[in-house]
């Protein structure tokens with residue numbers, strides 16, 4: 001109790017140190033110079049030549065305007081929308097179990113069969129996650145036609161949702177960014193969207209592919225960069241998805257079977273702009289870290305053919321450790337931008353202590369202080385790549401079960417929907433009514449490459465209702481997750 005109180009006082013004093021010094025200084029100056037005479041000041045101004053006063057005012061106004069113009073514009077999230085799958089797409093465990101028992105290549109390899117079932121049951125996914133129509137066929141329909149059908153369903157639903165929730169119309173969109181990692185048809189996704197919503201001929205469009213689950217935040221970062229220098233009132237529409245139909249792995253290699261168990265259908269769309277009206281969130285700091293220079297990291301999520309020439313995506317067993325390391329590197333840059341001074345001071349002191357002790361005793365094992373990110377954020381949206389990925393981030397950042405609830409529940413309800421996941425998690429916090437004006441959100445994503453992106457948001461206006469992907473089930477969450485420790 002006493003330690004908690006001490007910590008609160010410490011944060012209060014250190015975080016407001018500059019303000020405290022400024023007030024003390026101003027008081028000292030006032031005490032020395034008091035009493036000021038208004039008449040004296042008026043007299044002094046009167047004694048100046050009017051032309052000098054006017055020049056000074058104009059000069060100050062020009063400098064202020066120039067300074068303001070050189071500042072990057074603030075960027076806002078106007079609204080976001082997510083694809084909500086209908087119950088007919090559900091893939092309960094019983095159906096998955098039955099289906100894998102009907103796949104001849106898995107039947108021939110009993111070990112891989114039981115491995116796939118065991119992983120599914122321990123993955124953190126629930127009974128209501130959804131897969132595209134193509135997966136409900138036996139064997140799965142991996143045709144281009146099926147993939148295109150899935151694409152149109154998920155991305156148009158997400159875009160319809162975001163337009164329905166905001167006053168922005170398709171005619172207002174100036175820039176369009178769509179990301180999908182594995183599947184890239186021709187014409188590409190942006191053309192599909194332009195065609196469907198009849199966007200203006202001059203719309204700038206970008207398609208991001210092959211970047212895995214991290215691409216959703218990469219798209220938001222790209223939109224932010226464009227909006228910071230664009231004319232006021234510019235609107236960017238981003239769409240994040242992963243199309244599964246053509247990617248179902250029909251072999252028996254464990255590391256390549258894992259994506260079949262984890263990935264589920266989903267998509268999310270956001271509208272961003274650079275004026276504050278109509279905004280729901282203000283974008284804060286964004287930091288992206290690439291670790292692809294390390295061979296192991298580069299091959300961590302790898303699309304290739306197995307021994308039998310069957311194409312799939314191999315997920316390395318080291319993925320969670322790789323994600324943890326990438327996040328650590330990211331935090332080195334992100335932390336100082338978002339943490340309060342009081343936390344940064346504690347990190348600096350522990351660094352100093354380690355340096356001194358290692359010099360004196362050769363003891364380099366002094367633990368560094370782990371900053372408390374809960375002093376900087378009220379909500380955490382961690383890419384729910386799998387149960388172990390959330391475990392790793394929770395452990396690494398020292399977060400509580402409540403802090404990672406949105407991630408675990410999203411994995412349970414929707415599965416790993418790839419780059420759209422973090423927006424489903426944001427929707428969870430909003431649907432639960434936990435988001436308040438001024439609340440800060442930390443989004444963390446990982447993606448093939450390997451890379452880690454962090455985005456900070458501040459809530460300007462919470463959602464008016466719980467409509468969205470969680471509308472029909474939020475009352476059942478949080479659910480008790482099965483204990484898989486044994």
Ligand SMILES: CC(C)(COP(=O)(O)OP(=O)(O)OC[C@H]1O[C@@H](n2cnc3c(N)ncnc32)[C@H](O)[C@@H]1OP(=O)(O)O)[C@@H](O)C(=O)NCCC(=O)NCCSC(=O)CC(=O)O
Nearest residue numbers: 122123212213254255315316317319385386387388447448
């Ligand atoms: C899959 C799990 C739920 C399984 O958890 P468990 O509690 O069962 O325990 P576990 O980790 O020991 O694994 C159980 C068994 O699976 C094996 N196993 C685990 N991961 C494996 C892998 N990648 N390749 C091959 N085998 C693997 C283990 O060796 C062990 O085998 P045995 O029992 O024989 O010893 C978890 O490991 C997990 O969440 N892993 C991370 C999943 C992941 O990579 N997600 C990221 C997706 S990519 C992404 O999201 C980003 C992107 O696409 O860009």
